[in-house]
Amino acid sequence: MQTESITNTTCPACGMLCDDVNPTKTTCAKSAAFFAQANVAKPSIAGQTATLEQAVKKAAELLKQSTQPVIGGLSTDLTGFRAAYQLAGKTKATLAHMNAVTTWRNTKVLQATGWQTTTMTEVKNRADVIVCIGTDIVKHNTRFFERIVWPKKALFVDNEDRDIVYLGGEGLDTSHGTSPKGKPATVLPCDPALLPEVTAALHALVAGKQLTVDSIAGIAVKDLADVAERLLAAKYATLIWVAKDCDFPHAELTIQQITQTVVELNKTTRAGALAMGGSDGDTTVNYAHTWLSGLAIHEEVLPDHDALLWVNSFSPDKALPTTDAPLIVIGNPNIALEKEVDVFIPIATPGLDAPGTMIRVDSNVILPLKQIRETDLPTLGEVLAQVEAAL
């Protein structure tokens, strides 16, 4: 199995799950970094190298002693999550994902009012007005504009007829919003913390309300009204946000303004909301948790616990959680153990060292991950099955 021979593999480095990736030729820095990872590491117990059997035994001991374990992080794919779900059942552990805070910014809107959404292939083929709200998207999903907004061909819209707007946010890379022939995007920046006001104003304007001020958060109301008019005139408008970029209190209310603007647009024309971003299998884990248990994943990143099993396959650079409880880390072989953890077990990374399955950020599309090189590392499922057997 040679990386060089793989031309169409699925990249799990962000929520977009591009499945046309050649690991050695990818232009996406996230993807390139993902596929260039080393896969050499040894298990350890309290910083001392150990065998897998010893590490598994120690992990099982710690879980056995616990009355309130948490299986957290959950940066993994569907196969790994199923194994974690099973172990949680055996150990009465609570499951939690490292992206819970951003996931719940969206989930709260779903549970309060619902929404009217669209998916990437619809946007690629239909969207004539695209508004990126508080985000440039590319910081999270590098190839979004390349693959979705400016394709070589689309079914119902020409690239030069697309109208791109960046609304809110600052320091964004808006260069990708320029069309292939050089038609620039409309850029209306503002302090991200003022997005609640800007989105409420846009919603009001789309609903036909008059505003009595001249500017909102530094954006001229006439410019906002112009965006509202273009949305109402669009055949298929798309409003996009990234929950991670809505980093202010009660961001769900701002997201709700966006989704309700789409509901308003759909009274007379067609429009869709689209939440982009996603990482570390957050969509996958939330969906699978929901069908297995009937409920969405836990609202907290780190629920109360007296032992923590932390799973992190995809973000080796992410800091380990802060906890006073025993900490078992199972994950990417390149995780920087900046502090001593009770147990560390390196595992095969799905999409690189192991096959797997993942759900794309816009939901509905589920893609297989390929194993593209050999490894001696066990999978998360294999490790957790051994832990379960040792309980």
Add this chain to the structure above:
Amino acid sequence: MIILLKNGKVYDPAHGKDGVKQDIYIRDGRIIDKPAQTDHIDETIDLNGKVVMAGAIDMHSHIGGGKVNIARMMLPEYQETLQYHEPEAHICGPHCTHDATPSTINTGMRYIEMGYTAAFEPAILAINARQAHLEMGDTPMIDKGGYAMLGNDDYFLRLLANKADQKTINDYVAWTLNATQTIGIKVVNPGGINAFKFNQRRLDLDENNTHYAVSPRQILQSLSRAVHDLGVTKPLHVHCNNLGAAGNFQTTLDTMGASDGVPMHLTHIQFHSYDTEGDKKFSSAAAKIAEGINNNKHITVDVGQILFGQTVTASGDTMMQHLNANHANPKKSVIMDIECDGGCGVVPFKYRDENYVNALQWAIGLEIFLSVEDPWRIFLTTDHPNGAPFTSYPHLIRLLMDKSFRDDAFGQLNLDAQAMSNLTAIDREYSLYEIATMTRAGAAKLIGLRDRGHLGVGAAADITVYTEQADKEAMFAKPNYVFKDGQLVVKDGDIVKVVWGKTHTAKPDYDQNVEKGLNEYFDQYHTIQLDNFKISDDEIAADGRNQVVSHTK
């Protein structure tokens, strides 16, 4: 290992057996002939006085895939009503809300407890098929399968608009069945979901999708013909245009004639049987619809009965669900355009017996059940969870089998609705034989499961044993024994063994050249590779618990 089920009263319509006292022998998961005297019988269960039927088959129940999971995620409040500390909590009445959005685990458990051994997800979005199979793979106890939706996908509509020949359509339909690992094809609001993306708000049978200049009638003709030509047993599964709209019965009657006599199955027909008479401009067209069914032998239907209580409607029909979202209760909903393939609409709903329209919907469903003459062509469904959770089937069976119970329930309805229904004038009570036909033999025959739904020699030993009692709801809620593939899995209402069931598919042959056009289309317009659209047997069976069974003729 041979198990003998002795002295049971067997209801096996596939073999014309109507309460015949008969012994059944099981070996290696199958029903076998009476073994030789020298063969050792390992276990004998005396079923004297018990009713024996094949395991029930739900031919239309939304048990897996994106829509249901959105409903789960959107409605956490439905789970809060589940009283886990109550031992009887799993025996659900028609008013339970948690069973509107059960987890996959609970789905399998609740089905098997009622003696159902298979359920078919009727609305698999092709692009979402992998998720549907993942969810069904996490559904224990029962066999599964699904129908893939076509007819609103841009690929198909382009073929039709470009006047592709029937062979090309057939190849695409066969390819889709193979790629999505499904056993049938469904069309939802033919052309309407797609038309909604072009901002059309309604679509009648002979009205064109404005972009493609293609009508629902053409779509029905093309797809029903393809399914028929390919030798797929399950007829095209049709969710008609104009779901839920007053006066839609004419569309439904016209749809029966749209396939020129080629078999079609019209699903949740209750939602498509509304007239516009009376002060409220909403009335029952059940008599006309039942007459249409009785006269059109190529048509089968399932009812989609509503029962009162809180539930959620999950449908591919974005066009009509967008309208229905105004009636959402609680007031939230999801409407989604998906991948140039289809859409989904999830709208929570509370059916109330004091509400005129809801009360009449209840009566219309029962009027259809009781007016369609041939139990082989009508199937017992609530369109779970759209009309009610599947856990209310025992209650529905009692409504069909017990006129006085039904009339008492009718007496509780909104008075204006009572005045608009002739339900109490219908004396028919379903027999156990007819119930067994609708829920077993007929369903298996419709889908093409030759070794399920009956108790003949060679059949898979999916067997349910009930105690006959006057209260048919109690009888059907809690069988004494359920066998799945020959293993005793439920005893006196309790699950005694966890099994995982199989996935049933149809895999008709097709011309491999079909992938040329598809490859080009995926490369240009889609956002995934064609190869990743296709689901292999291994993906479904790799976990070691599941198995793909193909029922190609």
